[in-house]
Amino acid sequence: MTVTVVGAGLAGAVATLALAEAGAQVVQIAGPPGSTALGSGAFDVAAVSPGVPWLAARDALRGGPLSVLDRLALLLREAPSHPYARLFGGDAAAAASAVRAGVERLSRWLAPHGAALHGGFDGSALLACSPGTLRRVDFASAGPAGGDLGACGEIGLLDAPGLAGYDARFTARGLAAELAALGLAQTRVTVVPVAWPDGLLDEQPARVAARLDAPEAGEALARALRGLGGAGRVLLAPPVLGIARCAALVAQLREAAGGAVAELLSFPPHALAGYRFERALRAAVAASGARVVAGRVRALRVPSASADCELELEAPGSALQPLAARAVVLATGRFASGGLCAASGEAREPLLDLPLHDAEGRRIDGIPPHRSVRKGYATWQPLYTAGVRVDARMRPLAPDGAPAFERVFCAGELIGGFDPARERTGLGVALLTGLAAAASAAEAGR
Amino acid sequence: MTRVLRTQVLVIGGGINGTGAARDLALRGVSCVLVEKRELGSGTTWASSGMIHGGLRYLQKDPEVTRHSCVDSGAIQRIARHLIFRIPFLMPVFPEDPIGPEIVEIGLEMYDQFVPLKNGRPHTRLSRAQALALEPALSPRIDCAFTLDEWGIDAARLCALNALDAAEHGAQVFTHTQATELLREPSGGRVIGARVRDRVRGDELTIEAALVLNAAGPWGPEVAELASEKLKLRPGKGVHLVFERRVSNLAIYARGVDGRDMFTFPHEQNSMAGTTDDDYYGDLDKIETREDEVAYVLEAMERSIPRIREHRVCHAIQGVRPTLYGFGAYEDELSRDYRIIDHGAEGAAAGLWTITGGKLAAYRLMAEDVADRLCAALGVDAKSRTAELALPGGEAALDAGALARRFEVGLAAALRLGFRHGARAARVLEAAPRATRTVCACEPVLEAELRHAARAEGLRKLTDCPLRMRLGNGACQGASCAGFAAQVLADELDWDGARAVREVAALAAARWHDVAPALAGAQVAQMELHRAVFFGMIGALEALP
Numbered sequence: 001m002t003v004t005v006v007g008a009g010l011a012g013a014v015a016t017l018a019l020a021e022a023g024a025q026v027v028q029i030a031g032p033p034g035s036t037a038l039g040s041g042a043f044d045v046a047a048v049s050p051g052v053p054w055l056a057a058r059d060a061l062r063g064g065p066l067s068v069l070d071r072l073a074l075l076l077r078e079a080p081s082h083p084y085a086r087l088f089g090g091d092a093a094a095a096a097s098a099v100r101a102g103v104e105r106l107s108r109w110l111a112p113h114g115a116a117l118h119g120g121f122d123g124s125a126l127l128a129c130s131p132g133t134l135r136r137v138d139f140a141s142a143g144p145a146g147g148d149l150g151a152c153g154e155i156g157l158l159d160a161p162g163l164a165g166y167d168a169r170f171t172a173r174g175l176a177a178e179l180a181a182l183g184l185a186q187t188r189v190t191v192v193p194v195a196w197p198d199g200l201l202d203e204q205p206a207r208v209a210a211r212l213d214a215p216e217a218g219e220a221l222a223r224a225l226r227g228l229g230g231a232g233r234v235l236l237a238p239p240v241l242g243i244a245r246c247a248a249l250v251a252q253l254r255e256a257a258g259g260a261v262a263e264l265l266s267f268p269p270h271a272l273a274g275y276r277f278e279r280a281l282r283a284a285v286a287a288s289g290a291r292v293v294a295g296r297v298r299a300l301r302v303p304s305a306s307a308d309c310e311l312e313l314e315a316p317g318s319a320l321q322p323l324a325a326r327a328v329v330l331a332t333g334r335f336a337s338g339g340l341c342a343a344s345g346e347a348r349e350p351l352l353d354l355p356l357h358d359a360e361g362r363r364i365d366g367i368p369p370h371r372s373v374r375k376g377y378a379t380w381q382p383l384y385t386a387g388v389r390v391d392a393r394m395r396p397l398a399p400d401g402a403p404a405f406e407r408v409f410c411a412g413e414l415i416g417g418f419d420p421a422r423e424r425t426g427l428g429v430a431l432l433t434g435l436a437a438a439a440s441a442a443e444a445g446r
Numbered sequence: 447m448t449r450v451l452r453t454q455v456l457v458i459g460g461g462i463n464g465t466g467a468a469r470d471l472a473l474r475g476v477s478c479v480l481v482e483k484r485e486l487g488s489g490t491t492w493a494s495s496g497m498i499h500g501g502l503r504y505l506q507k508d509p510e511v512t513r514h515s516c517v518d519s520g521a522i523q524r525i526a527r528h529l530i531f532r533i534p535f536l537m538p539v540f541p542e543d544p545i546g547p548e549i550v551e552i553g554l555e556m557y558d559q560f561v562p563l564k565n566g567r568p569h570t571r572l573s574r575a576q577a578l579a580l581e582p583a584l585s586p587r588i589d590c591a592f593t594l595d596e597w598g599i600d601a602a603r604l605c606a607l608n609a610l611d612a613a614e615h616g617a618q619v620f621t622h623t624q625a626t627e628l629l630r631e632p633s634g635g636r637v638i639g640a641r642v643r644d645r646v647r648g649d650e651l652t653i654e655a656a657l658v659l660n661a662a663g664p665w666g667p668e669v670a671e672l673a674s675e676k677l678k679l680r681p682g683k684g685v686h687l688v689f690e691r692r693v694s695n696l697a698i699y700a701r702g703v704d705g706r707d708m709f710t711f712p713h714e715q716n717s718m719a720g721t722t723d724d725d726y727y728g729d730l731d732k733i734e735t736r737e738d739e740v741a742y743v744l745e746a747m748e749r750s751i752p753r754i755r756e757h758r759v760c761h762a763i764q765g766v767r768p769t770l771y772g773f774g775a776y777e778d779e780l781s782r783d784y785r786i787i788d789h790g791a792e793g794a795a796a797g798l799w800t801i802t803g804g805k806l807a808a809y810r811l812m813a814e815d816v817a818d819r820l821c822a823a824l825g826v827d828a829k830s831r832t833a834e835l836a837l838p839g840g841e842a843a844l845d846a847g848a849l850a851r852r853f854e855v856g857l858a859a860a861l862r863l864g865f866r867h868g869a870r871a872a873r874v875l876e877a878a879p880r881a882t883r884t885v886c887a888c889e890p891v892l893e894a895e896l897r898h899a900a901r902a903e904g905l906r907k908l909t910d911c912p913l914r915m916r917l918g919n920g921a922c923q924g925a926s927c928a929g930f931a932a933q934v935l936a937d938e939l940d941w942d943g944a945r946a947v948r949e950v951a952a953l954a955a956a957r958w959h960d961v962a963p964a965l966a967g968a969q970v971a972q973m974e975l976h977r978a979v980f981f982g983m984i985g986a987l988e989a990l991p
Contacts, residue, residue: 177873420978
């Protein structure tokens, strides 16, 4: 008997990898890329400041970034509906060690595919975004990871004329202002002209990145950057530093430049780091021994509390295909990934019609979406905190608060109670709930 | 000391009435200053259907409105040929309709008499099968359908072009500049100008004018009040829903549950559906689309297009009409005619004039009328030239294919650039020949157009872009273009990083305001992504309004 994981974003991948490692027979149903593939390259595991008002205020008092332990403690105290609170109660130390172990495990899975995470808990890195803003980040993927500006003396923005969505002068101007606001005005920000190899630049960053996967192109760029870096100097590039071999390319460029080279954190439509991350996850799953089926689940039936789950699969170009599973991990995401749906005029969880709750505990399924939104862009939007409620074993809860099923588990953003956009803990939640759901599913699948 | 400007006419309000009047006056050689407290056309004009139509609806009660709408439609087609597009209409007749096909046809025959004035084709009657073949989205329950011909226009762009032409003929145009005080003569109380405040920079300016024209649309009573004048309107709120793509090939008539005529129509890259018409007493600066308005429009559309709810509404547009006051009539029955008020003759504020009411389709005629009156008061006897002289870009036809080849841009981008800039599209690219990157893929908008708007058209804010060039109006609601657009504008307008972030945040908030009331279906997922992008990009939550 098998465990089926529905979803190929971070939560689904982590659950699949953990189940495969535990020796379970695991089938992953992999749909098209969802929100994991839209990530900026930052990997936040605890709410980061600035980003949540009450954390920003604490930061101001401290005059520096809070430790991850402090931030987790605040999160557990101030956001009781957050999935971390479900996992760790109020125990920040347990949360911190789970995060540490989880990131290490994920990095181990991803390292062979060139996508290990970099960073740590000893003070988060200060990374630059392509619009010229700054973010504190716990961990980051290979492209942006080397771009910590916290201690650098000089920043050089690599000029890339004609590239869509990137203007080195603009980014430089923005960064200078943000650094000054943080009391780091002594950091020099300059635009560095680059003699880009012939035929490499294009309007589309993704096309440049694909060209840089060819080793000759990488070498040519390394030659162009030779000697441009230096000690205390960080060279920042737009999101073009390769797709499959980003980590190797960054290392090569760093060596040629003679100092740090990193990508800016970038957002859709040019979120290349997220795309790389999801590619690496898919490669890791393919290498794990798990069976991967491309398609999507059209129906999921759980006949009785103890019976097997029955899935109906829709794969491109083939008829509906039945699939039985001893246990199921649902890692289907929220609206953008199809885990929640609003097509019928109401917000719903389409597979099991699970009840959906916002962060304040109100039911929002069966309600037209526009009724669960509020005025003001930055205010809490109940609709975008909504998802499935789970118990500590990641079993979805029925309306009465009891587990709805014995062998169905949830992971990732499908779990509600938090706002991934505001709190930026989406990937951390995906990682930790993916691992927790896998552990529960492995037990149930026996 | 505040700066002082002197002019013959100060126009308050940069909607179609204000910009139209400013152009008319400027072309006659009258010196003119126009102040608009937000972006040109951002009030009632933006919320209109963007149709230069003859007003079939008004034929029964206001044939004069229909006639001058049709006459002026013809004129607008001459002067703004690049900015208009034909909208063929289908008017389905259902078995339960109180007015059967024969009576409808009599009405259309009457309308046909006006149609040549606006270069339209006469109506045709289609059988059920013919109508369904022409427009498969139509309800199969229809008896038959009629066709008629109307014209659409980018109304906000029309304002911008009127203002631009006025400026090219000597007028001065200040956007995001609000009249805060009307200046009076110490003795006689004559209005002699205004104090205005720049809402972006915060500084003040005194404008001394022989005449002040209040063209503030629904805000007209507020402006009149600055001179203690009463102006009574019956403001009517109108809501349109905007679909992220065209949901039908033709415009389709629909009927509200209360029997009101509405329609859904292709408009540039989108389809729009509307409109509502309800008395409005709320805050004019905080107009919100309500849930019941969305439901009312969709219900009406569903009868004509049964699968309308499967299409994605990406946002709503809401505005208030400055309808002339009338007592005891339903909103829909109020006259769409306009009025010109000389507050010296009708009140106690000589020097102040008001134009209010009217239809977009007849804006040029109204502008001519009010300019005639103001010129008479000024003792100027020049005639209006707005019916003959083309608006900027309308002087000649554009070969978009040649433009695309010359500057190596996509044909779609060249066509859209040509739509907004007409024969001047080449100038936009000549001024920034390397700025051929696509900023907004939905529209599409090229970087050069954005640079041109900042350099040559007085664009001041990122939130002006949805009106000037439709950037941010598509499915993604600015998520994929706001950052890039802010970079370009920062470069042109010398914004620092913090200002650019504030502009991006303001655009996000403005789009949310228009999206949220109609949030449904696939747009729910789109806005999830929107939030992830903007929250990620902006970094500091404090910058978000």
